[in-house]
């Protein structure tokens with residue numbers, strides 16, 4: 001827990017700020033790995049102001065902002081709903097977006113946001129949380145594995161003309177609240 005960081009649920013009023021943060025942090029993390037026009041199209045589709053405003057109003061979707069004073073240090077998007085077959089729960093919470101500003105990484109912000117996702121899912125009665133991550137994103141996989149996620153499958157992801165292979169990862173808890181120890185991957 002980083003005492004400088006404050007988490008806040010985002011509302012439609014935050015669409016502009018979330019859009020700007022999403023564009024900036026996605027480009028920061030992934031611009032070296034694809035072509036500029038594909039990145040621009042992806043960012044426009046997923047982080048454009050209107051897309052974010054639409055997502056913010058969808059049932060089952062929540063965004064959480066992490067503030068360091070007035071600056072956005074990172075954000076989280078979760079989505080409740082059906083999970084892929086590889087995930088050991090038919091319905092679960094997907095961590096769809098998790099981004100921490102490069103200048104503020106390795107200070108516990110990602111863990112705070114993930115704790116929030118897990119606590120929300122647990123409080124709502126789900127058995128765990130899942131996500132999809134690019135197989136070459138060692139930094140993110142390192143973070144997820146340190147958190148307790150396990151690889152349960154693979155998925156294909158297209159960013160414009162570039163095909164990326166993802167891992168599907170799962171972090172579940174039993175009735176005592178412990179992370180699972182078995183893996184099916």
Ligand SMILES: CC(C)(COP(=O)(O)OP(=O)(O)OC[C@H]1O[C@@H](n2cnc3c(N)ncnc32)[C@H](O)[C@@H]1OP(=O)(O)O)[C@@H](O)C(=O)NCCC(=O)NCCS
Nearest residue numbers: 029098099100105106107108109110111139140142143146
């Ligand atoms: C992945 C990400 C969210 C992690 O956020 P963070 O705030 O830096 O992570 P934390 O400081 O909470 O790290 C918690 C633990 O995870 C592990 N971890 C974090 N970053 C890691 C890395 N780059 N490599 C290996 N392990 C890592 C460590 O065990 C760390 O504990 P420690 O710092 O005490 O060693 C962040 O790197 C990020 O936003 N990256 C760019 C966007 C991205 O790739 N998002 C995910 C895919 S969409």
